[in-house]
Amino acid sequence: MxxxxxxxxxxxxxxxxxxxxxxxxxxxxxxxxxxxxxxxxxxxxxxxxxxxxxxxxxxxxxxxxxxxxxxxxxxxxxxxxxxxxxxxxxxxSRPVEVEAQFEGMDFAAAESGPDKLTGISLETRQVLECLNELKEKQRQSVLMAYYYGQTHEEISRQLEAPLGTVKAWVRRGVERLRKCLE
CATH class of the missing domain: 1.10.1740.10 (RNA polymerase sigma factor, region 2, helix turn helix motif)
Known part of the structure; x- marks a missing residue:
């Protein structure tokens, strides 16, 4: 070898x-x-x-x-x-409520207190805290695009939102995450 x-x-x-x-x-x-x-x-x-x-x-x-x-x-x-x-x-591809896709993923600030964040890395904690600061649709769009690997078109269909709007949510969400993580 x-x-x-x-x-x-x-x-x-x-x-x-x-x-x-x-x-x-x-x-x-x-x-x-x-x-x-x-x-x-x-x-x-x-x-x-x-x-x-x-x-x-x-x-x-x-x-x-x-x-x-x-x-x-x-x-x-x-x-x-x-x-x-x-x-x-x-x-x-099966019709599912968007909220159901993220069930069990605690991104709400109230549920991400220090007691729940102690077992994860500092970087992960920072990302979660920054995700909590995004607007709901931005957060969903960013997660669907970058965490689940969906295309903008798939996100558009899933969220029943225009393609341009989804692209804006993703772009602005990533920009806000970048600023938050700096």
């Missing part, structure tokens, strides 16, 4: 059908890739399903990996991330 990219050789062997190489690749990368999946999916069960589907795709597509274009971990992370976003988009 190359010192530069320890997983590239394992992917090459996977492309040749080497199941031991795949098992080794899985064992060495599952922790990081599960973290990527969990961050996007938010629930352990969904993250595990995405991870399983992602590894199937990694096995099937190992022959398409090009070490000249990306590192192996970057390539695999992209597969997991894209699968997770596809699953989220499929959830969001």
């Amino acid at each position: 190359s010192d530069k990219d320890p997983y590239a050789e394992l992917l090459r062997l996977c492309a040749q059908g080497d199941e031991k190489a795949f098992a080794s690749l899985y064992q060495q990368t599952t922790g990081k890739l599960f973290a990527v999946s969990l961050r996007i999916m938010q629930t352990r069960q969904s993250a595990e399903e995405v991870l399983q589907e992602g590894y199937i795709k990694i096995w099937e597509k190992a022959g398409t990996f090009d070490s000249g274009k990306a590192r192996a971990m970057t390539w695999m992370t992209t597969i997991i991330r894209n699968r997770a976003l596809d699953v989220l988009r499929s959830y969001k």
Whole structure:
């Protein structure tokens, strides 16, 4: 294996059908890739399903990996991330109230007191506090765009708002976040 990219050789062997190489690749990368999946999916069960589907795709597509274009971990992370976003988009294509999408995500200032923020990093705490300062539609639009990976068009449909308005909410929300975090 190359010192530069320890997983590239394992992917090459996977492309040749080497199941031991795949098992080794899985064992060495599952922790990081599960973290990527969990961050996007938010629930352990969904993250595990995405991870399983992602590894199937990694096995099937190992022959398409090009070490000249990306590192192996970057390539695999992209597969997991894209699968997770596809699953989220499929959830969001069903008619759901916007409030229900953010259920369990405490962004209201009253519910984000110091007692609830002690277990998270300073950076995360600052982002949450700044998100609390945004207007509701700006906050929803920014979260939908940057946290859930939705397009402006998807957000427009979901919030039943004109596309230009959604773009303005996202742009202004990001500007306010940037100023708040400075």
